[in-house]
Amino acid sequence: MGSRPRSICFRALMVILGLLNFILRLAVHPLAFLGREISGRGRRYHRLRSRMVDERPPLPDSDYLQAVGAVEADASLWLDVRSCMAEFCDLPPEAIHTGDPMLELWTMRWIGPDYLDMVFRLERTIGVKIRSDDLEAAWREMPMIDQDFGAFAELTVRALRRIREDEQGPP
Numbered sequence: 001m002g003s004r005p006r007s008i009c010f011r012a013l014m015v016i017l018g019l020l021n022f023i024l025r026l027a028v029h030p031l032a033f034l035g036r037e038i039s040g041r042g043r044r045y046h047r048l049r050s051r052m053v054d055e056r057p058p059l060p061d062s063d064y065l066q067a068v069g070a071v072e073a074d075a076s077l078w079l080d081v082r083s084c085m086a087e088f089c090d091l092p093p094e095a096i097h098t099g100d101p102m103l104e105l106w107t108m109r110w111i112g113p114d115y116l117d118m119v120f121r122l123e124r125t126i127g128v129k130i131r132s133d134d135l136e137a138a139w140r141e142m143p144m145i146d147q148d149f150g151a152f153a154e155l156t157v158r159a160l161r162r163i164r165e166d167e168q169g170p171p
Contacts, residue, residue: 044107048104048108049091049108052095052097056097058095059096059098061079064079067150068098068150068153076126077160080122080125080160081153081160082149085118085153088105089105091108096149101149102147102149116132119132122160126164128164128167130163134159138155138156139156
């Protein structure tokens with residue numbers, strides 16, 4: 001009997017917090033947009049997007065796999081990493097080339113790099129539980145500022161292969 005009013009209060013509190021979150025997002029979104037435009041980040045994003053999508057030919061999956069030297073067993077991982085990065089940057093996967101600087105890809109998001117978001121996207125895409133430490137260790141092997149997408153994808157695929165093998169166990 002005592003837990004019922006408490007659960008109703010909890011639900012009411014969650015509804016109120018959800019409404020406050022919605023109201024704050026409505027108020028903050030225009031301010032964030034204005035801040036991006038004033039600071040030049042919006043123009044930089046549009047310039048990068050135009051260069052990646054409009055000014056160069058798309059890189060089909062088969063050409064991408066050939067460019068990275070993917071073996072058939074890992075082809076799906078390579079494509080998943082590319083797809084997640086494309087979703088993260090709000091680009092079509094074919095717009096991401098192996099030589100794209102990671103610094104540019106990370107700046108496609110106005111909040112900058114979000115490693116945890118990338119881990120969640122990869123988890124959802126490949127269907128394997130990933131500890132963020134597993135990928136962070138791989139990503140620390142090469143500084144992001146000097147890295148291109150091909151090198152980032154290679155480190156990520158290598159880590160995902162180990163994670164997938166650990167989950168499946170020995171043959």
